[in-house]
Amino acid sequence: MSDATEPGSYFVSNYPPFSRWRADAVPDVLAAFAAPPITADLGLYLHVPFCRKRCKFCYFRVYTDVAASDVERYSVALAAEASLAAATPAVAGRPLRYVYFGGGTPSFLSVKQLERLVAGLHASFGWDDAEEVTFECEPGTLSEPKVRALKSLGMTRISLGVENFDDAILEANGRAHLSAEIHRAWDWIVAAGFPSTNVDLIAGMVGETFESWQRTVERTLALAADSVTIYQLELPYNTVFVRDAKDGGGAVPVADWPTKRAWVDWAFDRFGAAGYSVSSAYTLVRDPARVQFRYRDMLWEGSDLVALGVASFGHLSGLHYQNETQWDDYLQAVESGRLPIHRGLRPTRRELLIRELVLGLKRGRIDAGRLQRKFGIDPRTEWAAVWGELEAGGYLEPGRTDPLLTRRGLLEIDRLLPSFFEDSAGPPPGAGKTAANS
């Protein structure tokens, strides 16, 4: 891989890769919904695909310029899909351990739309006992009454897409908000008293310099969020940046990978000096004893995840699946009373082990004993050659019983993980943090 940030996906969000998921696995997925559950933990992901503007770096399934009637129709469909899923033998009666409202921009919805959506979902799924209910927000979509409504609707973790504090950088990257809206929204979030708050940053947006990045980190520190997520900018093919560059015949002016890594490295040190600890390749937490990531940890350890919404990714009884990826197909399926499954994959036991191994490594360490008990294979001996290469490259702490990544290994994690993939799996996974986010 060259050091330049070239077009293409880099982030590993699942295994086996999406390129292997097929429509002919849909009957298997439906059969899994129709059978009793075999996995203990259950979560719910809802995709809200609306945004005020499409950020030039974003590759998620999002719609802008939508009519109020489209939002209404979609919200009704989400509630209808929830009731279809909740009535299946695999899901009926099971408590939700975590809920995640992702997007797109869930906070795009008005207070009235949110109240109706949550009431519709509650008709099928109770989540009063869920350990975590996360809600993603874009700063400019929030108002004080909306933030208070989110609290009373039961959201426990608010995740704010800040990305950067420099107005020129926010504008150049097509963000719909400026820094003043971040501060305004943050004050409302703090005042509402959510159990947990998170801020998303991106290292290496177009126009970023080390000085502007340092200012963004300092201003983020001043917010004192419970956790901070830092992604390194990648340029999947379906982004505005890549399409514009192709039309104009040029390259996107994004810092190269070593520079972005150095910026994240600096940020990890700076947050560390302020009392935060590194909790994964992307996440810093202020108080590890208090801040949990139920969504991330349970999903990465193989929990079931019922996925609602267009193009959503789910996981049930050991199968991967994705919902219909087109607006009309999704709505037509749900409105005619069908689960809107588009494609799926039944991984082998070995592939499920690799999935948990690589996702676990994003936290910097694996619990080899847990994986051995669950899959009957000791990953330390099974991938001894890979561990040896990682150690020789300075990516793994030497002499540990359970593999532990060095800072260097953490910063390059998505480039290193394909070493564990099987040849038959093809190239590293394609685009999309959706449903396996952060």
Ligand SMILES: C[S@@+](CC[C@H](N)C(=O)[O-])C[C@H]1O[C@@H](n2cnc3c(N)ncnc32)[C@H](O)[C@@H]1O
């Ligand atoms: C669904 S968005 C968060 C909520 C809301 N839509 C927003 O942007 O404020 C999820 C996060 O993915 C990250 N992201 C999106 N595109 C990215 C890219 N090309 N490279 C790195 N991170 C990206 C951003 O940090 C963004 O906050």
Ligand code: SF4
């Ligand atoms: S980064 Fe967030 S706000 Fe921007 S287009 Fe993607 S989902 Fe929408």
